[in-house]
Amino acid sequence: MIETKRTILRPMKQEDAEAVFNYRSDSKTNQFQGWIPKSAEDVNEFINKNPDEFNVPETWFQLVIIETISDKIIGDIGIHFSDERNLQCEIGCTLNKEYHKQGFASETLQAVIDYLFTRLEKHRIFASLDPKNESSVNLMKRLGFRKEAHFKQSLWLRGNWVDDLVYAKLQSEWK
Numbered sequence: 459m460i461e462t463k464r465t466i467l468r469p470m471k472q473e474d475a476e477a478v479f480n481y482r483s484d485s486k487t488n489q490f491q492g493w494i495p496k497s498a499e500d501v502n503e504f505i506n507k508n509p510d511e512f513n514v515p516e517t518w519f520q521l522v523i524i525e526t527i528s529d530k531i532i533g534d535i536g537i538h539f540s541d542e543r544n545l546q547c548e549i550g551c552t553l554n555k556e557y558h559k560q561g562f563a564s565e566t567l568q569a570v571i572d573y574l575f576t577r578l579e580k581h582r583i584f585a586s587l588d589p590k591n592e593s594s595v596n597l598m599k600r601l602g603f604r605k606e607a608h609f610k611q612s613l614w615l616r617g618n619w620v621d622d623l624v625y626a627k628l629q630s631e632w633k
Contacts, residue, residue: 460569462565465562467521467570468524469508472502475502478522481555482534490594491552513539519539523553523566533551535566535570537549545580545582546582549574549585551597572632572633581628585626588615589623598625599625602631605625
């Protein structure tokens with residue numbers, strides 16, 4: 459469990475399915491996400507894929523973001539432990555639209571990044587973004603990530619080819 463000033467992050471559990479479905483199923487807000495559930499059953503399957511252990515090479519691990527004042531799930535952070543040596547990981551964040559532009563994404567991602575670099579001693583953390591997602595691009599810049607690549611029409615997403623931006627940060631660049 460990771461705590462920030464306003465949130466608690468913990469592994470996603472089956473009892474979180476309804477709350478996750480409520481913000482993840484909003485196709486307009488989540489237009490840049492790779493996964494938008496069509497039913498509560500989709501969310502149950504998604505949660506069932508969450509590994510039992512954190513920090514397992516070549517797996518995605520989902521943490522829910524809980525606002526401490528309301529005790530409500532307001533979003534989630536996915537961490538992809540992307541290589542077999544387990545020194546790099548990809549991060550992604552989905553936030554309920556009611557909590558946009560209030561600093562929750564910055565606050566929670568900063569805590570996760572700090573945990574990954576200081577406690578788990580990751581070498582590199584990166585994020586894959588649609589260049590049209592200006593909020594996420596600005597978030598990565600605020601977190602001190604640098605743009606490493608812009609791949610043209612490299613991802614097939616909901617029937618269209620889309621560009622992919624990669625932002626990253628090395629452990630030696632953190633703090």
